[in-house]
Amino acid sequence: MIARLASIRGLVKGDRGADRVVPPSGFTVRLTLLTSIAMAFLTIFALALSLAAGRLATSWGDELARASTVRISAPEGQMAEQVAAVLTVLEQTPGVASARALSADEQRALLEPWFGPGLPVEQLPVPQLVEVLETGDGYDSDGLRLRLQAEAPGAVLDEHSRWRKPLVAAASRLRLLGWTSILLIGAATGAMVTLAAHAALAANAQVIAVLRLVGATDRYIAQAFVRRFTLRTLTGAAAGTVLGMLALVLMPAAGDVEGLLTGLRFEGFQWLWPLFVPPLAALVAYIATDLAARRVLGELA
16 A cells, blocks of 8 residues: 555656656657547547436436326317316326316427428317326326227327337436446557557667666656656546537537437536546556556566
């Protein structure tokens, strides 16, 4: 533990002599910086996708969990009678909290995304919709269908749970996919940093041999590589995080339309989540470089 704390203190403080062991420029620098920038950028979008999918699943679940619709199709002269019969049945059904027939304006608003504004609902054979809200205990859907069939033959009960569950499941899987992508991005970052550290260590094999001759320990040499690659990754991840957040800010706002693409951004305190990306990327680089340095230095011994 003491050695680990000393290593972290050395990582923060640095050593000008040890830093000269690692080449300040070249292929490994560009590889580490570009990798960390790209991976942090992708992590921001994967995180936004996961959080947006979670919000969407919660919203769909809350809005549709206790809602149903009764669709009434009947000749014009019988529509009012069947609507009244349906409302009476619903009022007498245990588990139904409220029921109301949608107005022409409400039905027009529901059809507007498909048929455009100004649809003459009154002149078209559009079924009358009745919104049903159930209590916490719910109602007996099979019994309600039988009563509706007897009292209002043109009424059809449509439970939203039939298509709500697949939507909520899909949103939940998208959230899981987002978190899985973040883990894979972290693993890829660690792999690329490991390759870059291996290349830098191999390129400085002669310098390492000289340092050992003058008394430098493997911990001293490894710390130089760990510090340089960790700081490179931290810098690149910070730049990639800023670019990712700017890209999300430029995404179109959701407005009144709630969807996955229009809501692909952070909300409220969620904007603090990206601040953890650069430190976590630096931690991955620290662990990967430390393991790579120990392995290569052991091979060069």
